[in-house]
Amino acid sequence: MEIAGRMLAAFQAKHPKLADGIVSSVRALKKLEKEAMGAKHVLSANKEANFRVESLYEDTDFSQQVRRETVEEWCAQIFAAFSAPIEKALRNANVTLGDVDTVEMIGGGWRIPRVQALLSEYLQAQRPQGAPALNLSQHVNGDEAMATGAAFFGANSSTSFRTKKIFFTDSTPHAYTLELAPLNASQPHEEGWATTVEIFPAGSKLRAKKAVKVTVGFDLKAVILENGNPIVRWELAGIHDAVVGKYVNLSTPLVSIKLDLDSSGVVQMSSATAIFDENVTVEELVAPARAAGNASGNASGNASGDAAGDAAAEDGDAAGAAAEASGEAEDAANASSSTNASSPSKVVKTKIKKRKVLIPVVEMFDGVSPRPLSEDECRLAAERRGLMDAGDAEVRKIDAARNALEAFIYESRDKLNDDDHCQQVSTEDERSKISEALMAMEDWLYEDEAREANASALEGKLGSLQDLVIPIRRRAWELEQRPSLPELIDKVKAYVNQTLAYVEANMTWVDAKERDGVANLTANFVEWFGNVSAQQAQLELTQEPAYTAQGVKERLHRMQSEAQRLTKIRKIDFDYSKYGDQSGGYGGYGKGYDDPRMRAYYEAMMRNYTQNGTNGSDWWRNFGNYSGFGGSGFGGWNNSDYMRSFYEHAARNFSDSANASGEEGGAGESAGAEPGDGAGGAAGGSGAGKSEL
Structure with missing residues (x-):
């Protein structure tokens, strides 16, 4: 903006008549800002730049040479304040430049040579004596580093993303203080009671926790101050009711208030609890100290024995006899004590039991500005x-x-x-x-x-402009594309003719109607293109064309596609030999029942065939005894009028075939059998069946 303002002043000085008008021209001012940004980038790499804007205002061009030293003088006031954010960041982090190991340059201005020089001088001047010099590093993309870091930090703070872990803990630049005061003045409390606790000083790490404990018997009002300004108020009601109610006989409770500084830097009260101490008497069983009693008895016995020994040595046998009698009496006493100590004894003790009462917390924002939205x-x-x-x-x-x-x-x-x-x-x-x-x-x-x-x-x-311009541009496009069409047409026609010749010579299974269809399509195109070409020759270039290049290309594409389709028609070979001879062999088994695979199939079918709980052999064995046709079985069925007429028809129509195949075979016998002979008819039918199979 500084460069744009200086260039605006230069234009006004150069063109006084346009000085007032350019200030109100938004377009001209935007052009100056855009060129100023480009000049800044150029001056970051070069010592001079040509600031030039064509038709800046009222068709007036503007051009002026700008030097890097001149721009640095214009921005001297801005450069003088560059160290303020560095010092503030060091104070917030509670560190000095002596604690800094490396410096990474990021941000939009890190390419400016003057900024780099000022920063290097500042770091060298502020470093402790003898400390190694800090070099300005540029290992990351300075334009995107802050946005990328913020995105990773947000992703690490969320439970919905799984990204590379960034070990970074932010801190709050604000100081937070908790003020506690009685909520209700009518409740008994010490006059003027109030307390203030600094919970999170400036520079505290986010997600920190703090517990504040006070011993009071009345309800509390808690206020959080951010840098001395109230931002939230909580009401802790219920302490006094517990004191005068359920726990009236107990001492004043200890109120514990737990506060959190969440990942967003907002102070939250997680819980408030009133803790009462109640003295409770309990009976405990105390086990006997068996090892201690034995040790005591042994020590006592040993001491008595030693004393008795000494007395015996000094006084003679009489003293020794007395000491022995005393030792026997002590053994009897120890035995009695050991018997009584074998059972545990009851001891009454007093313990302190914690009675916790959860205090409801009501958040209020009255008198707080700014406050959260409802x-x-x-x-x-x-x-x-x-x-x-x-x-x-x-x-x-x-x-x-x-x-x-x-x-x-x-x-x-x-x-x-x-x-x-x-x-x-x-x-x-x-x-x-x-x-x-x-x-x-x-x-x-x-x-x-x-x-x-x-x-x-x-x-x-x-x-409205397109209605005027598009027709001319369309005619110009057609005029430009028209000369290339004849070459394209010849290529497609040659391809189609070659394809038809190949299909006719090598793909004889393709129907002639298919080839004729493609040939007719080509002939129709040639006729159509000849007509429209003749019409176009009679038209002026300023008139709408008789045809379009796109229309010609679509027709050619159809011709080419149809020719390609012919080459994709497959020949279908139907080899009937693989389906067997007249005796069967379906599915490629041409030997019928003699084929091992077909024989295995038939045998498996007969083994697995079931009919009303019987296997295949039982069914065929009882076939002749079937009495479903009038109760006469198949023998009676053969004697029926229907079967008699069938035999007569077979004898008349198949006699020639039977004679041609020889006199042998059951078919001739079946045809010559007497219709009235039931047994013969059945036998003949059976013979015919065998012959056919």
Whole structure:
């Protein structure tokens, strides 16, 4: 902004007549800001830069040479304040430059040579005497480092992401203090009672915990101060009720308040508990100290024995006899004591039992500014955010429409003025009319009406220009593409003819109708293209073309696709020999029942065949005894009128076939059998069945 302001002043000094107008031109000011950003980047690598803006204002160009030393003088006040954030960061971290090992350069200004020089000088001057020099490191992407680090820190703090662990613990720059005071003045308490506790000083690590304990018998009011300003108030009601109620006979409770500094730097009260001490008497069974009694007895016995021995040595036998008698008496006493100590004894003791009462915590924000939003306020804020998002989407849509309109104006102007094809397919009047419309639309873009226009209005403006320009650009495109069509047509026709010849010679299974269809498609295209080419030759270039290059390419593509389809038709060979001879062999088994695999199949079928609980052999064995047809069995069935007429029909129509195959075989016998002979008919039928099988 400093460079842009200096360049604005230079333009005003150079063009006094435009000095007042350029200040109100948003477009001109934006151009200055954009060029100033580019000049800053250039000066970071070079000592000089040419600040140039074409048509800055009122079609007036602006250009001026800028040196790096000059820009550094302009920004001297900004550079002088560079050390303030470094010192603040060191204070918050509670460290000095002597504790720093490395320095990493990040941020948008780290490429500026003056910033690097000032930082190096500052680090060298502030380091302790004899400490190694700190070099400015550039190991990460300075433009993205802060955003990347914040993203990783947020992901590590969340339970929904699994990313690389970043061992970083943030600290709070604020100091938090807890103030406690009586909530209800009517409850008994010491006059003027109040206490203040610093819970989290500045620089405390996030997720820290703190417990505050006070001995009171009344309800409390707790206030959290952030840097001396109240931010939240809690009411701890229920302490006095417990003191005068259930625990009236107990001493004043100890109130424990637990506070957390969460990962977002917000102080939360996790719990509040009143703890009462109650004296409780309990009876305990005490086991006898068996080892101690034995040791005592032994020591006593040994001492008595030693004393008796001494007396015996001095006084003679009489004293020795007395000592022996005394020793026997002690043994008897120890035996009695050992018998009584074998059972545990009861001891009454007094213990202190903790009675805990959970105190409800009510969070209040009365008199706190700024305060958190209530539920209704959060809902309204969400609604406002939705409206703002919709507004932002509309703004993006408007910007896109404005950019599209502006780009179309510049592109169309270049095409009409510089493109030869556009000039050939348009008249001078058409180009003049379109140029005027483009100029008027460009001027409109910088008016207040255009800045306040919505996306629909901008799209409508674009559509009106397209109605004028698109026909000319379309004719120019067709004029440019038309010369390349004959070569493309020849290639496709040659491919189709070669494919048809190959299919006819090598793919005889392809039906002739398929080949004729592709050939007719080619002939129709040749005829169509000849007609439209003749029509196009009679038209002026400024008229709409008789055909389009896209239409020709679509027809050629269809011809090529149909020719390719012929080459993909497969030949279907149907070899009947693999299905066996007349005697069977379905599925490639051509030897019928003689084939081992077919024989195994039939045998397995007969083994597994079941009919009403019987196997296949039982069923065929009882076949002749079946009495389902009038109770006469199959023998009676053969004697029926129906079967008699069948035999007569077979004898008449199949006699020639039987004679041709010889006199042998059951078929001849069956045909010559007397219809009235039931047994013979059955036998003949059986013989015929065998012959057919």
